[in-house]
Amino acid sequence: MQQVTDASYEAILENKKVILYLTLSYCHFCEKLKPFIEELAKKNPDITFGECILNNGHLIKLKRGNAIPFYVPAVLMFKKGRCVLTLESGCERPVRIGKIIQAINKEMKP
Numbered sequence: 001m002q003q004v005t006d007a008s009y010e011a012i013l014e015n016k017k018v019i020l021y022l023t024l025s026y027c028h029f030c031e032k033l034k035p036f037i038e039e040l041a042k043k044n045p046d047i048t049f050g051e052c053i054l055n056n057g058h059l060i061k062l063k064r065g066n067a068i069p070f071y072v073p074a075v076l077m078f079k080k081g082r083c084v085l086t087l088e089s090g091c092e093r094p095v096r097i098g099k100i101i102q103a104i105n106k107e108m109k110p
Helices: 006-012 028-043 094-108
Strands: 017-023 048-053 074-079 082-087
Touching: 006 048, 017 028, 028 048, 028 094, 074 094, 082 094
Parallel strands: 017 048
Antiparallel strands: 017 074, 074 082
């Protein structure tokens, strides 16, 4: 999973399918979710996975009508540069992880 910054945000969205994981380094729930996101990245090589650690000063300029999440951890799914799904706080719970997997299968597969 590659690190995403304000400088690399636009470039990563040039990929057809992107999952962006928004986190804070000191967030316990974010750390609980990260291994699942990394596993999803391994199982879905056709999807570009990126991680943005927001407390590093990155603001992530969400453009093109994309919603800005208010809570972390958050998982944003982009298809052809447009945000198709945002999962916010609570997505680290097993039920929500299942929803992330279902969303990948529904929204991100051809």
